Amino acid sequence: MSDTLSQTQRSYNMSRICGKNTKPEILVRKGLHARGFRFRLHNKKLPGSPDIVLPKYGVAIMVNGCFWHGHKGCRYATKPKTNIEFWETKIARNRHRDEVTTAHLEALGWTVITVWECELRGKLESNARLDKLADEIRFIGESKIQQDARRLCSKTELKKMKQEILRRQAQLEAEIDLLFPIPTRIKKASLEE
Ligand SMILES: [Zn+2]
Numbered sequence: 762m763s764d765t766l767s768q769t770q771r772s773y774n775m776s777r778i779c780g781k782n783t784k785p786e787i788l789v790r791k792g793l794h795a796r797g798f799r800f801r802l803h804n805k806k807l808p809g810s811p812d813i814v815l816p817k818y819g820v821a822i823m824v825n826g827c828f829w830h831g832h833k834g835c836r837y838a839t840k841p842k843t844n845i846e847f848w849e850t851k852i853a854r855n856r857h858r859d860e861v862t863t864a865h866l867e868a869l870g871w872t873v874i875t876v877w878e879c880e881l882r883g884k885l886e887s888n889a890r891l892d893k894l895a896d897e898i899r900f901i902g903e904s905k906i907q908q909d910a911r912r913l914c915s916k917t918e919l920k921k922m923k924q925e926i927l928r929r930q931a932q933l934e935a936e937i938d939l940l941f942p943i944p945t946r947i948k949k950a951s952l953e954e
Pocket residue numbers: 827832835836837838877878879880
């Protein structure tokens with residue numbers, strides 16, 4: 762009985778970590794704000810509704826939890842010892858979604874920066890990462906001004922491409938279900954996630 766309870770509790774905790782407005786995400790937002798950047802959150806009109814979007818700079822930022830997004834070679838991405846099949850499926854789905862979403866965003870002219878949870882551990886590391894992030898954003902923003910000038914002449918073409926990519930993004934979710942089906946045995950248990 763108590764085992765079931767702790768499992769439910771852990772599943773709840775995990776889903777919190779996986780969701781929006783996570784602690785690392787808030788750290789990045791605060792850090793960017795303090796460095797003078799203004800941004801939009803979870804823009805649903807863009808593939809994968811990126812966590813943080815800076816339209817002026819053409820930058821989309823994903824703040825990824827190391828466990829959930831399977832950060833390669835990261836010591837914080839260790840998998841739990843129970844329900845392995847379930848966690849591996851979930852992580853595989855997230856990784857696939859991250860890859861395809863990034864490709865879609867890039868095709869739309871966005872530059873995607875991923876900030877990993879482990880890069881924000883400790884005040885010194887966190888500040889260093891945020892300084893670097895600010896530099897990256899400014900650098901990308903410079904080249905965006907040149908890109909925009911080129912794009913102005915093909916606005917209708919860009920609109921068409923945008924619609925096509927959003928359509929494909931919708932297909933991706935169905936594709937993920939096919940590629941990495943969640944075993945039905947545990948699908949029920951995680952319905953609330
Ligand atoms: Zn990591």
